[in-house]
Amino acid sequence: MAHFKDFTVRYGMVIDLDKCTGCGACMMSCQAENNVAPQEDASNKLRALNWLKVYRLSNGKEYPEHETVFLPRPCMQCGNPSCVTVCPVVATDKNEEGGIVSQVTPRCIGCRYCMASCPYHARYFNWFDPYWPGDLKEALSPDVSTRPRGVVEKCSFCHHRFMKAKDKAIANGEDPLMLPEEAYQTACTEACPNGAIVFGDLNNPEHRVYELKQSPYAFRLLERLGTDPQVYYLSKREWVRRLGDNYLEQEETGKPLQTLLNNSH
Amino acid sequence: MDYSKPIDNALFPKGCERCSFTKFSLFMLIPAALLLWGVISAFVVLANGLGTTGLDDKFGFGLWITVDLAVIALGAGAFFTGLLRYILNIDELKNIVSFTAVVGFLCYTGAMFILVLDIGQPLRSWFGYWYPNVHSMLTEVIFCITCYCIVLIIEYIPLILEQRKFESNKFIQHLAHNFHVYMPLFAGIGAFLSTFHQGSLGGMYGVLFGRPYIFRDGFFIWPWTFFLYLLSAVSAGPMFSVLMVTLMEKITGKTLVSWKVKQLMGKIGGTMLIVYTIGKFLDSYAWVNSVLPRSGLTFDQMFTGFVYSSFWFYAEHIALVIGIACMALPALRKIPAFFYIGALVTCFSIVLNRFVMTVQALGIPVMPFENWQWYWANWAEWGAFALILGYSIVTLAVTYRYCPLFPQEAELNKK
Ligand code: SF4
Ligand code: SF4
Numbered sequence: 078m079a080h081f082k083d084f085t086v087r088y089g090m091v092i093d094l095d096k097c098t099g100c101g102a103c104m105m106s107c108q109a110e111n112n113v114a115p116q117e118d119a120s121n122k123l124r125a126l127n128w129l130k131v132y133r134l135s136n137g138k139e140y141p142e143h144e145t146v147f148l149p150r151p152c153m154q155c156g157n158p159s160c161v162t163v164c165p166v167v168a169t170d171k172n173e174e175g176g177i178v179s180q181v182t183p184r185c186i187g188c189r190y191c192m193a194s195c196p197y198h199a200r201y202f203n204w205f206d207p208y209w210p211g212d213l214k215e216a217l218s219p220d221v222s223t224r225p226r227g228v229v230e231k232c233s234f235c236h237h238r239f240m241k242a243k244d245k246a247i248a249n250g251e252d253p254l255m256l257p258e259e260a261y262q263t264a265c266t267e268a269c270p271n272g273a274i275v276f277g278d279l280n281n282p283e284h285r286v287y288e289l290k291q292s293p294y295a296f297r298l299l300e301r302l303g304t305d306p307q308v309y310y311l312s313k314r315e316w317v318r319r320l321g322d323n324y325l326e327q328e329e330t331g332k333p334l335q336t337l338l339n340n341s342h
Numbered sequence: 343m344d345y346s347k348p349i350d351n352a353l354f355p356k357g358c359e360r361c362s363f364t365k366f367s368l369f370m371l372i373p374a375a376l377l378l379w380g381v382i383s384a385f386v387v388l389a390n391g392l393g394t395t396g397l398d399d400k401f402g403f404g405l406w407i408t409v410d411l412a413v414i415a416l417g418a419g420a421f422f423t424g425l426l427r428y429i430l431n432i433d434e435l436k437n438i439v440s441f442t443a444v445v446g447f448l449c450y451t452g453a454m455f456i457l458v459l460d461i462g463q464p465l466r467s468w469f470g471y472w473y474p475n476v477h478s479m480l481t482e483v484i485f486c487i488t489c490y491c492i493v494l495i496i497e498y499i500p501l502i503l504e505q506r507k508f509e510s511n512k513f514i515q516h517l518a519h520n521f522h523v524y525m526p527l528f529a530g531i532g533a534f535l536s537t538f539h540q541g542s543l544g545g546m547y548g549v550l551f552g553r554p555y556i557f558r559d560g561f562f563i564w565p566w567t568f569f570l571y572l573l574s575a576v577s578a579g580p581m582f583s584v585l586m587v588t589l590m591e592k593i594t595g596k597t598l599v600s601w602k603v604k605q606l607m608g609k610i611g612g613t614m615l616i617v618y619t620i621g622k623f624l625d626s627y628a629w630v631n632s633v634l635p636r637s638g639l640t641f642d643q644m645f646t647g648f649v650y651s652s653f654w655f656y657a658e659h660i661a662l663v664i665g666i667a668c669m670a671l672p673a674l675r676k677i678p679a680f681f682y683i684g685a686l687v688t689c690f691s692i693v694l695n696r697f698v699m700t701v702q703a704l705g706i707p708v709m710p711f712e713n714w715q716w717y718w719a720n721w722a723e724w725g726a727f728a729l730i731l732g733y734s735i736v737t738l739a740v741t742y743r744y745c746p747l748f749p750q751e752a753e754l755n756k757k
Contacts, residue, residue: 123398134711159552165480166469186469187462189402196552196708204393226391227462320710323638
């Protein structure tokens with residue numbers, strides 16, 4: 078596996094699934110913020126563009142024990158992104174302080190190898206030309222370039238906001254790599270009415286995510302594959318945490334490798 | 343002028359007979375129909391985008407990538423036969439080496455064409471050469487396949503130069519001679535390039551650590567997967583060439599290559615198949631007992647329904663054993679029925695492998711709360727396949743009619 082550099086600043090999220098109601102405000106704000114084109118016919122969800130997608134998880138039990146949880150899934154900005162090494166033209170990379178996995182759409186040739194490699198389905202392909210019904214074109218954000226047909230796009234943690242925050246810090250004579258938490262926030266974080274999404278520098282003890290990610294209820298999706306995601310989830314419910322990864326029957330939630338080792342001794 | 347002979351008789355290879363031009367033209371209607379279908383689909387895809395195909399965000403790879411991988415494996419008869427003929431000097435193979443080169447040429451150019459359709463931004467194809475990511479297996483594949491395509495064109499040219507029309511042209515005669523003199527060099531380059539890209543095609547999948555169905559690590563990615571793909575190609579490649587010759591024999595009603603040469607090809611493919619099969623069984627064992635449990639998954643979770651059932655997993659492996667029995671055991675190989683069954687099941691196993699590695703790998707839910715997804719190629723995707731099929735039939739038919747493709751043909755069909 079390729080080794081990516083250790084970043085001083087590593088932006089990430091901690092999403093509290095026990096707070097998320099599945100309202101979809103994060104999805105909507107993301108679409109608007111990042112000029113994500115709506116679909117003429119979005120009935121085929123495997124063709125719709127959603128940088129952030131809210132999944133519905135169920136504990137699989139019958140009423141009255143049935144429980145549902147909603148899981149917002151942005152790009153995990155993996156510490157070891159399987160998508161980056163495979164791209165034949167370096168259209169996606171992870172080499173900037175902040176640890177955000179870039180997507181350079183003018184460079185992308187649309188081979189979709191990165192999509193095949195991402196286990197989170199965080200990458201979306203522009204199957205058709207972007208379509209802006211009515212006056213929607215007038216509402217496009219000038220901060221994010223629109224994408225043509227035939228390229229892959231994905232969540233960038235609202236990278237343009239990061240750049241603006243850094244510019245501002247530099248203009249004020251501050252260190253752009255020591256931004257206060259509120260200086261740079263993603264659109265979805267701001268939009269969530271329940272405060273389920275907390276965003277910040279995972280390496281900075283002054284940011285809330287630093288503490289939150291160490292919670293005993295924190296977990297990451299498919300951690301055992303080795304992608305090292307920068308998005309954490311919180312849930313007090315064991316079944317939710319268990320659905321965050323694949324476990325063999327005898328394995329304990331959150332300790333897959335340990336259990337395997339114990340079994341082999 | 344001899345009116346009893348076809349009108350284009352003067353262009354036929356020496357001592358070879360061909361059907362009438364009318365019959366030939368009527369036969370050409372079949373590939374023409376395929377080409378028409380293909381051109382329409384290619385136009386629709388290029389004009390309106392990949393939304394016109396059956397692909398989606400879950401199945402970014404589908405029929406086209408499966409076909410690409412399959413034909414590149416089946417076309418491996420070209421480099422392998424070239425290597426054996428020109429570098430290892432197995433003289434007998436001179437009777438089939440040109441044909442394998444043409445089959446390889448068609449497989450590779452067809453794959454290249456499909457790749458151009460398959461990428462979302464065909465006008466940016468050159469980015470792959472200009473801004474290469476040296477860590478990507480796909481980069482290696484792009485470079486090696488392009489270079490090898492050039493080698494295959496070079497291997498094809500002498501066939502055209504040996505056309506009867508050019509018999510009296512001294513310059514062309516010399517040129518053709520020189521091509522033959524330098525052919526071992528090109529065969530060597532071809533073998534070198536093919537070794538790399540065949541291996542890298544396996545590596546392309548093996549490195550995807552987010553896909554436990556295809557992921558291999560440690561020893562089982564390098565050198566194992568690399569050589570497995572290479573071995574699968576050199577097993578199926580020679581057998582596919584033999585099957586194609588036999589199909590042409592059925593269509594033309596002539597013997598084009600002697601049984602002895604076919605047997606030799608079968609023996610070579612069969613020997614490679616033994617090594618491949620051992621490797622494949624060990625690979626599957628390591629996958630089931632190491633990659634899957636480490637990913638928290640079980641063998642049963644990898645399969646569902648009919649299209650994604652474990653039946654295909656077993657079929658792929660059993661076909662290899664049948665292939666070995668038919669091709670590597672001289673007693674069975676000598677019986678035509680077993681010989682052809684052996685060749686067919688080997689090719690089937692390799693194509694099936696490319697299918698499951700491409701489509702099934704993407705259909706499997708990796709996040710535990712996802713569902714299985716299904717993919718069906720639509721008319722436009724099949725159309726592109728029809729296009730390369732039509733193009734291959736036309737090229738093969740024209741080459742066969744006018745060029746000395748099979749050195750043994752005249753002798754084998756003497757009346
Ligand atoms: S979630 Fe997927 S797209 Fe995002 S960095 Fe990880 S592998 Fe790449
Ligand atoms: S689709 Fe674009 S970003 Fe993805 S691997 Fe291909 S060129 Fe790179």
